[in-house]
Amino acid sequence: MTRFQTGQFCRSFRVSATLLVLTAACRGSEPGVVRGEMIFDACSPCHGDDGAGKQSLGAPAIAGASDWYLSAQLAKFRAGQRGYHHTDAEGLRMRPMSRALIEDKGDVSSVVDYVVSLPIPDPPATAEGDAEAGEEEYTALCSNCHGGDGRGVDTGVLELNAPSLLHLNDWYITSSLQKYRDGARGVGDAAGATMRAPVSGMSDERIENVTAYVMTMQRLPRKIAAPPAPPLPPLDVDPAILPEGVTVAMAQEGQEIFNGAVGICFTCHLREGGGGPLAPDLTDDVWLNIDGEYESIVNIVMTGVPQPVEHPGQMQPRAGRPLTDEQVRAVSAYVFTLSR
């Protein structure tokens, strides 16, 4: 059977077959995009032929998302970390679709290859909301991770895991933010939990405002890497102030961890620890949860802050990152120097 015939066969077959049978029947040897296009026949009824989404089915635009983000979300649906909640009708609809993909056959990477080959959609703004009020929220609560321009941290590797928002439909942005807030999304995985912090306690009105603002960013050119952050100033530490067992080299390593993708501390505490709406200032001598001594800093970075005193969202153990004990001690050394 030629490629074309296989595609035809699969298309007509879809009408009467379950997805599971379909993917089994379409299991071909064609790699990458071509095979992905066939598999996509099973996605297009909900996500649209162009991958731009269908509101009537609650299926968002997936064209325009990055490969790493698509793979990560499909993996979450498959593992039950997304589409797990009884109120999440859309997630529950998507979950069986993800499970019909056969990993051994490379279905996930093939369909992702195809989706990223589609043109990036530019959905219209339909939601009501005060974009001006939303801009303030966005700048304070969202821009650290998704970028001032909403492109996300699109480095192609799983670093900050914050996706681009520019291709998304406004109804989907609103419903996603509500799901994160209400625990219907993001409870069982580190990246999702990171996203829950900024929206915890947000009213529907604030969510609509921030969505309206995101939609004003839709027409920027996309897929262009954001400019790199300015270099960090050299860390000048007096070794005399350091507690036993802590070195200047550790604090210097910690500076990179804190202000970069390894530790992502800056996404909440802001660069060089100045503090923001999501997390406290670490450069002053006010401590909310600890006494500020070195060991207390190490402990709180290890355990996280499940119930913050003043801030809306949680800090996860080791900030939800795969930090080693040595890296925790290094980043804590840096935090220790900030207020001294």
Ligand code: HEC
């Ligand atoms: C029966 C309808 C349906 C089909 C078929 C379907 N999806 Fe979905 N998909 C959804 C819905 C609904 C959502 C939104 C879930 C939510 O709101 O959390 C979704 C969400 C997604 C997401 C997450 C998007 C994001 O921005 O986080 C991805 C990725 C995805 N689908 C990929 C696929 C792929 C690939 C296929 C084909 C193998 C597919 N879907 C087939 C309904 C469907």
Ligand code: HEC
């Ligand atoms: C600390 C970093 C961080 C902050 C701050 C943050 N986000 Fe996110 N955001 C993420 C991560 C990580 C994900 C992916 C989570 C997942 O995999 O479920 C995400 C996902 C999302 C999604 C879902 C995208 C999709 O395709 O399904 C939307 C919408 C979103 N963020 C909007 C916002 C808005 C609006 C704000 C401000 C109110 C915000 N984010 C603040 C890190 C962040």
Ligand code: HEC
């Ligand atoms: C998702 C946001 C977020 C990230 C990422 C994050 N933190 Fe936090 N951090 C918080 C919150 C919230 C608190 C508690 C504030 C409160 O109690 O009101 C906190 C508290 C702290 C404290 C104690 C401050 C005090 O006054 O009690 C330290 C130290 C700290 N964080 C260090 C770090 C380090 C180091 C990293 C990176 C490895 C990091 N944080 C990453 C949100 C975050």
